[in-house]
Amino acid sequence: MFQLSFLNAGLLIFASATIIPLLIWLFAKKKPPKVIFPSLRFIKISHEQERSRSKFSSILLLIIRMLIILLVVLSLTRPLLNSTLLKKSKKHAPTAVAVILDNSYSMDASAGLKTRLELAKEAIGVINERANADDRLIFLCRDIDFNRLNSQIHINEIPSELFEKLSLSLQPASWQELIDFAQNRLAQTRMPNREIYIISDLVESEMDFKSEIPVSIIEIDREKDAQNLSISRALPQPRILDRGKHQSISFRLSNHGDRDMDEVLVQAVVDDIKLAEKFLSVKARESISESIEFELRHEGWQAGYIEVLDESLEADNRSYFAFEYEEFPRIAVISESALPAHLANIIRIFGGGKAPVMISPQSLNRQIIDDYKLFIFHDFGEVSPRFRDFITRLDEENKGSLFCPGSTLSAEQKSYLSSRFDIRIGERSTRESRLDFILKSHPSGALIADKELKFREISSFWQAEGKGAQILGSRGYPLAMEKDNSALWLWDSSEFSPFFSDPAYVVFAYSQMRTLSSAVKSGALFEAGDKVRASAMILPSMEAITLADRSFTLTEPGIYTLNPESADAGKIAVNIPLNDSDPFLAELPKKARKLSEDFAPELFVNRFGRELSRLLLLIALALLVLEIALVKLLERSSQQRRSP
Template sequence: MEFLNPFMLFALGAAAIPVIVHLFHFRRPRKVDFSSLTFVRELQKTTMQRVRLRQWLLLALRLLAIVCLVAAFARPSLTGQVAGAVGGAARSSAALVLDNSLSMTLRDAEGEYLRQTKDIATGLIREFEERDEIFLRTTAGGDVPRGPLSPAFAIDVVEDIRASAAGVSLTEAVASAAEALEEAAYPNREVYIVSDIQALALADTVRAAQGEEIRAYLLPVGGSAQANVAVVDVRIDSRIVEAGQPVRLSATLVNYADEPVEGYVASVFLEGRRLAQATADILPREPTEVSFTITPPGSGWLSGAVQIEEDVYPFDDQRYFTLHVPERRRILIVRGEGENTGFLELALSPELARGRIAFDVTVIPETSLAATGPEAYDAVVVAGAQTLSSGETEVLARYVAGGGGLLLTPSSAGQEEGQEYNALLQAVGGGRISGFNGSLGSQTRIASFDRVELEHPLFEGVFQTEPEGDAPDVERPEIWFAARYEPEGTGEQSIIRLSNGDPFLQEIRHERGVVLLLAVAPDARWSELPVRGLFIPLMYRSLYYLSAYESISGEQFPAARPAELRIARSPGEALLRLTGPDGTEYVPEQRDLFDAALLTLDEEAVERTGVYDVYAGDEIVRRIAVNVDARESDMLVLEPREARRRLTEVVAAPVEVVAAGGRSAGDVVQAVAEQRTGRELWKAFLLLALLFLAAEMAVAKGWRPAAKEGTSVFAGSGS
């Protein structure tokens, strides 16, 4: 038996009042003179016995009346199997928390976990009366009504629940249910949690607001972890991607089991065609990298997937990715006053592309930079600008931060301290130009190439490895005049260093973009580089590297989770559209930034896994990949004891575990019914209190004490 209003039990102290009155109420017997004392003593003994019996009976009736009255206000409830046979039904407010994450699609001897969960929930709801109220919460978050439901309607809602990759953790759903019960109409509050108690679902630390006491029940389904191998990541390793040229990519596989797997097969598909396959031995719970080399068959935005062998959890057996193989790259060259960019323009001309990706080159004077937005170009070259205003510096720094590529070459105008570039270099997290070495046009050698980072992606596929395994021979042009750069930032790397120790080609990474600083201008007065065979491939690869830095692949988002997508475009252009893998078209919320559009994708927009296309008119401007959250692949389940401990912290109340694994839904519901509070007895106790009070009145008024009768008789005989 439990009490729904236990604080009223303090009123039981009132039961002491009749006891105190009884103990201190002593009748003094009246003295009566008789000639014979034998008869009087016998009569006195009999009378006192009847008086004591009456007093004890009155005391008992008064105590019982007070106890029953106090118990009625404390609202006693009966639990257990006999609850249905005694008392009236207690109105209840119940919250059911149902796990409908993707792991609930697993199966055991009793069938699919989610089907078991829905059967258990339906059986529990049928235990309530129509006047009770039901709250539903799922780990998917917003797929069920939030307010109280009638039992009949709640059953219909439960049947419509589907497995989803969306939503919140189990602890957040339980906390939401507990908070909903704080506003419930009835004081008999219960929460039922049906889940496979996957460890991930209970990883968050959440605590509901402390309020009215609730009774909580955990009903685990499933019961044991199942082996699963997952593709948790796909990465494009090549920084330069061209049609018909090899591209390196790698996939990360994880074996969520206790035993290793050998010879596990993984395949790469591009535009629906299998292009590569590899095998790997995967140790338990250790990420394993699998490398592939594929050749894109065409250009544009391509959709791909890494696929592994099918297992019990199919949602992570393939991971989607996108690959951008551009047909052309848009390059903006900002030519400083008096600078010669002829060699650079020739190196980037379509005539020298020879079947490779061509550049669309636009050349403007430095005076036109303020009126030309760099966001319309894949890469920008600032060739010896003599003046850069603070506004132009800010625009270029923002362009790099947003994912753009910038190539800087020094000016021939004798800017000895390089102050025009230093402000820009500082804005992108770089160092400073402290001066120049040599003399312009003197052809007096001051240095040549010393160390070249041939492993850098910029040189990928440029040099052939020597048969003996030695490093390839790289041209070493003479340098006659060069800027002296002093690195200061942490995101810098010297790709080519001169023999005097100064950087010749310096890479500066800034947020999502990259800057390349060349120590010489593309001018034959600075060095012999423009007339050497290395110049054209170096300029081509540098500009391709810069223009492809952010766009070789599209973004990857977790399924059914809100996301933001940034698409470079000019303000005021037509709205962008999102087309899903099933052909469904969606216009997301979007707002214009300075040089891009920011798309806000809600859960429904990216609910399905697969590749999504972003359209501007009839043109695909971006492809994104949507996959299940890699954390969901770990099928590790908690012990019921540990799950109970974590949930107890969430609801701030004891949690009872009702084993559901291996039992039918009906058996589980029956086990819960035997434990839950179901019958209130306050009416019965109130009726008993009234009966005891009526009996007390009857005894007090209807049963005259024999002592008075005897006294009057005795008084009459003695007169």
């Protein structure tokens, strides 16, 4: 029924100091001197009565002093009393509580007339009602940056303005990170009773954590609809043969629910205008890759989204895209010799049937930079100061550059390319190799990653190694690389390879040229949480901002305009990772306690119970006052007996 524990149990050893007054009383007591006195009966009787009263008073004072020492030592050990009788009471011991509100995007799902996030905020109100003035409360959510700024310790209740306007977090922190953060903040309260409450819909791919403090979970929307559709990976498809204004966008439609979905409406919206729609069917727990086509209305930047109409969870209903359309892109080829046939054909196709402009490396100057969107370097000759100055100017103006070396590379050229792409270029390999690596996260790699290539053989290539990011590779060697707005193809462009006959090569080459010819990564896959560099920006909310350090973390999905007032203005599409799209519940940690639907009576169930330190100190103080009063009383009584 009762359980007593001590927070500072090591101090109990000092309880032995209780016997100090007893030892003093036993060994320091002086024997009265023996005095020869007339044998009078009344004097002897009076002396015995006085000694009896004195002995009783001394023992009483001794007990009081020993109790004072014992109570002070016990108060320092911070004893805690826990009892089932206390738990049944509406009152509870002072408790420090950290409330973690799950504001990941699955909490935006509808639960009747309200969203799950709105119901979770109401649950915080219930916690506030159960708290009292002795409690300390800390509010946290899935946004670590928010927690660092707003995790103050509150008395009695969590201020409503702290959570009422809280929005969704598209970059939710892990549960272990949140639990660790909560434990550190609770330790600062120095209260023995500490609890953590998690308010969540429990829609997680994984919910695993360890905690030294009891964790209770309040589940929101227990009767969940296990259905959800999502759209992802909206990518513009290259139109290689048809150079009209028709554009196709590929996308992935996923059914996360447990039943088949028929006649699902998907639509394409560009510049806030719906340009196309189609109906699709997708089986339960499956994904399909589809595309939708529409007619472009103008040249320049195109931005929009592919949307599926699904009312259960709207946060993952859109996948944004952005790309630049130019019917006849302007391309310059820097080379001392004629281009190989396969490379010339790709450039001609990309340029709308026009032959590229050939420029000698000796004729490079800054004036020609503004005349072209993309510069392709083949047999670029000596790496002269003129050449280096020209490349530096290209990088400063964010112009695209593509290096396609042939069968010869001088030591100076190897050194320059190695430094530019963070690799070390070695010898040329004439041993035939097969393409065996495609980077799916790159927009050009994503277009061919799922295709069945008939021809993968590369006849010869330049062997390289290093930390540079590769897009295509073979036997651990990079074949195509990209850094900033510059790319390097390490296959021997002057010698024909079977891979050049595969349609995947044409698609990849065309897509990468289009990416490089854009001022930003046209069609690139940006997610919330990624960082971009720009001097100014227009956010999806249409708010214009200026960036002093030219760095910005993307915080929400939508279309961003980079450097809107400059010549290299461009747009990027930002989407969210589909972490919460699966509507099925995660398995809870074994030590986590899941509260019932009527959870209010289960709140503030303390692990240790009531702390008795203050009570013991008050009793010790009262005994000290009693001791002083007794001493004064005895002194006054003694003086009265001695007075005539």
